[in-house]
Amino acid sequence: MTFAKPVEISVTILGSGTCVPSLKRSSCSVLMKIKNRLLLFDSGPGTMRRLLEAGTTIFDISHLFYSHLHPDHTGELVSFIFANKYSNGIHRQIPITLVAAKGFATFYSRLKSAYGHWIELGPEMLRMIELDNGACDMCCFDDFTVQSVPVEHIAGSLAYRIITSGKKSAVYSGDTDFCESLIALSKDADLLICESAHPDDLKVRGHLTPALAGEIARRANVRKLVLTHFYPECDQADIEKECRKTWAGPLLLAEDLMKIEL
Ligand SMILES: [Zn+2]
């Protein structure tokens, strides 16, 4: 008799979209559950609503990671912090660890100069870790480790690799163009969640296409590839066929609230 292995990382795609308003695709955000920790990667507009739809709340988030500062990835940070200050029976009982590239503390203090105490949580409830924005970096937590690398998008853009104590790993690319650093970070990962913003024939500088994302997955030898961050023109193209030019392994096209267990 064989028993199923316990799930080490439960991934929910909260938003598979972009800055373009869409009922189908909320802005960029990914949720990962590791033991009793809930990690949120980016919080574009619509993230808190999708969190509720995924059966959780803002108070349960223990770690917040930002890939870069574009509004489709950071837009709901202000509302997130503000909502954490409101207490109506339930309130935040665990601190938030916010992880982002060097420069994020300055970005946050600029937001605070606009919003003041409305977005202040106090050092006992909000801890910020800035990672190197020009080289590989890492930080360790109780149940997982995070590695980061700079990627080709705007200054200070990072991709993250989460590794559990049981050695399962998931990579979140954030926004990026084709780059060797993402291939190195993704080496032999169980899952690569990779942006694929535009179809192959509409490539935009600073973003990937399905075939390029497939090439990264193939060279990194990942176990499963999830394409996400789809601009509306992706929904008119055959994204799977384009990705199959370069990638023969397991492939998922992200949809909001899609769940993947590792
Ligand atoms: Zn971006």
Ligand SMILES: [Zn+2]
């Ligand atoms: Zn983006």
